[in-house]
Amino acid sequence: MPCGLRAASGCGIRNRDGTERKRNETMRLSQLVGQRLKDAPRDAQSSSHIFIIRGGYARPLSTGIYSLLPLGKRVVAKIEKIIREEMDAVEGQEVLMPVIQPQELWEESGRAQTIGPELLRFKDRNGKPMVLAMTHEEAVCHLARTEITSYKQLPSMLYQIQTKYRDEARPRGGLIRVREFTMKDAYSFHATPECLAAYYDRVHQAYENIFRRVGLKDCISIKSDTGMIGGKLAHEFMAVADCGEDTLFVSPDGRYKANREIAESTLVFEKNPPLPMEEIQTPNAQKIEEIAAFLGTRLQDSGKCVCYATGDGQLVLAMVRGDLEINEVKLKKAIGRGDIAFANDEQIRAAGGCPGYVSPYGLDCKKIKVVFDHSAAESSNLIIGANKENFHYRNFNFGRDFDPATCTVADIRTVKAGEPCPVTGEPLIEKRGIEVGNIFQLGTRYSEKMGVNFLDQNGKAKPAVMGCYGIGVGRTMAAVIEQNHDQYGPTWPMSIAPYQLHLVALNYGQPEVKAAADKLYADLQAAGIEVLFDDRGEKAGFAFADADLIGAPLRLIISPKSLPENKVEFKKRDWGKRSELLDKDTVVAEMQKLVQSEPK
């Protein structure tokens, strides 16, 4: 057997039969690095995770850190190409910024302080504090403040496809949530918010193009919470998939769509004439369920109170109707603070509350900030804690029993599937989504702090108005598999398939087959088709199972069965076991047509 690797002789890596390996656009399966696996690792749960491992697309190196094998790298490269085309179409200019950055840069923006251990920090040999970038706002501002100084240069947009590192508390789901990942991130600079808003819409359209072109069948953009990072408007692009980490609510007609964090509904609360308030004994009944069981009432007859504390010890009591859940994102927004956590028992007692029997009734509003959800404020005759062990009150009525002037009333609850949509009134549908991209109108938050100023027509310095736009590349690959697979493997769209065509030679050992298959392989290559050629001569079942796991959209099978009739078997990946016979002399032209007719 010839040795494939020859040092310094000028010979390239050779195929098993001694022939020279051609360019990477075609490949003999016998030489492809990255085995297909019959069994998935035990820890792989989602379809994308299973097929990425079984198909030989990627391998784990550590928790949430993966190597891409040749097949995976090819898919990612195609996704990146599509992203580049669409970013270039909105006048983006590609750059490359460092992953390793001095921490002092992050102190300028203030994020060195506000971001926790998710930002990986370390020191270089001189003891200088450094960080691994989890995003590049600081770096792009560093560039822009010296390179973009005049209104004549605005608007402009810079983008890159670069590694990010986030020391995630819990990576999960294969490539869905990882610590090291490739992200396309883009940053635009504008003279005015109006200019940003108009450009933002163009990027939104570019994103829709990207996700359609990579083959996501069900990808929706939803308004999202801008978080404590601020900004006016933000959208998340969600690939709908059961394994998604985010919960979405959409109306049946799709006109309303929102992340659970901000979704609203027009649920109407039951209002009855107020009854006199009375104290009742409720031994050992703390949870809403226990109270309802003990008193024989419904969950919604109670009020649910949860105490939080901010980072500096300010206490917050949030109250919703007993059958509903508090939404912490909404609560944070309502109180204007992001640093809240459940209060401990001492903190609750210090504010006059009794753990397990907390309610706003009788508390000193100077010691604790009270936030009522509309559901609690608009319901009547609720059962609430008495701030006394083993006692509750019956018939609490907001307004009569609590002064609205001393508290905040806001939407701080999480909506549930089936509640009426705020736009259409129809029952909301709950879906799961993978966040494959997001876009933000940042405004001047970073440019002010980092001194990204330009001179306007009057020679006056002004902070640039910024937008930022991200896409998770590896996550997008995983999301495409989630939406395009069967029980045997991925069913790649032509646009990002690792190879366009999978050529199988059965009984490759037979000279006639070998000759015909080699010629067909060469002809397909010459026609510019990306071919993966299974030249291993394995049994049919074995070869087909591998082909399914790799998932190329087109498949040709050349074998002693059809060769004498001058035919080649053809099937599309999603045809199941069906196939048809094509004339060998015209098959290359037909394949070329199919490759070109598919959306790129």
Add this chain to the structure above:
RNA sequence: CGGGGCGUGGCUCAGUCUGGUUUAGAGCGCUUGGUUCGGGACCAAGAGGUCGGAGGUUCGAAUCCUCUCGCCCCGACCA
């Protein structure tokens, strides 16, 4: 950071409870030879493991004890 689970060849796992026929096994994959050949074939012969690591108990530890590291799942967190 809480709760749960798991670490035995590249992958899936048995053996652990009840320490000793185990010189540590099976299937898949890998190598060699042969027979096969249309949906993961068969026979034969091989290569590959300090049973995650350290310490301890014991005549004897994959198995019991202590500590530690790693990995997975649920939750918290997530510009």
